Amino acid sequence: MARDDLITDPALLSVLQSAAQARQQSLAILDLLEEYHARDQSASPSDETALDQQLALSKQQKVLNAHLAQLRGLNRKAILGVRATKQETGEARQEIDSLHLQLQNLYYEQRHLRGEIAGCEDYDHQYKRLPMIPVEDFLSAHPEHSNSSDHDLTIARIQDEHTARQALEEQRQQLVKKKDALVKETVAKKEELGKLDGEIEKWLGGQETVRRVFEAREKKMGGVQGQA
Numbered sequence: 001m002a003r004d005d006l007i008t009d010p011a012l013l014s015v016l017q018s019a020a021q022a023r024q025q026s027l028a029i030l031d032l033l034e035e036y037h038a039r040d041q042s043a044s045p046s047d048e049t050a051l052d053q054q055l056a057l058s059k060q061q062k063v064l065n066a067h068l069a070q071l072r073g074l075n076r077k078a079i080l081g082v083r084a085t086k087q088e089t090g091e092a093r094q095e096i097d098s099l100h101l102q103l104q105n106l107y108y109e110q111r112h113l114r115g116e117i118a119g120c121e122d123y124d125h126q127y128k129r130l131p132m133i134p135v136e137d138f139l140s141a142h143p144e145h146s147n148s149s150d151h152d153l154t155i156a157r158i159q160d161e162h163t164a165r166q167a168l169e170e171q172r173q174q175l176v177k178k179k180d181a182l183v184k185e186t187v188a189k190k191e192e193l194g195k196l197d198g199e200i201e202k203w204l205g206g207q208e209t210v211r212r213v214f215e216a217r218e219k220k221m222g223g224v225q226g227q228a
Helices: 010-042 047-122 135-141 150-227
Strands: none
Touching: 010 047, 135 150
């Protein structure tokens, strides 16, 4: 494969073209100098011939200087292009490094989240120990959850258990209030019975005193009658 087939960049092709032109022009000047040198050795040149030689050589040198100036411009352009390419490469490398760091962070975060998910899946949740009604009985009582996912069905069962426990708690509190009222009523009746027992004892004590008085009077009257 030829060298020209390997190089396809337009900037490099223009450099090669200018270099080739400068090389050809340099060879042409060398040939001209050799021709003039050989002619000078074979015959003595006249002033007019020497002037023509200098004019022709000057023209060729001007053409060569033009090619060299074009090469210097292309070289300067290439240097600026290399600098710009280095800057772009550095910026692209920084961006790649930043993206790589972000990718590593995402990888670590993904691994952390997977560990958290595995921990949650293996966690002994308290709801698993709740004495909830079987799924079949719950679906029979709540057919609107027949097409729910396992997650939504579990939440609905927990909410149903919570509602049932709240109702039981309300019943318990009502029974506790009823029990407290009955206890208060029993205590009040006990106190009332105690007061009644005290009054009865007082009444019985008064009756005993009256009986003794009557008995003493009867004995006294009986003694008086016996003396008469």
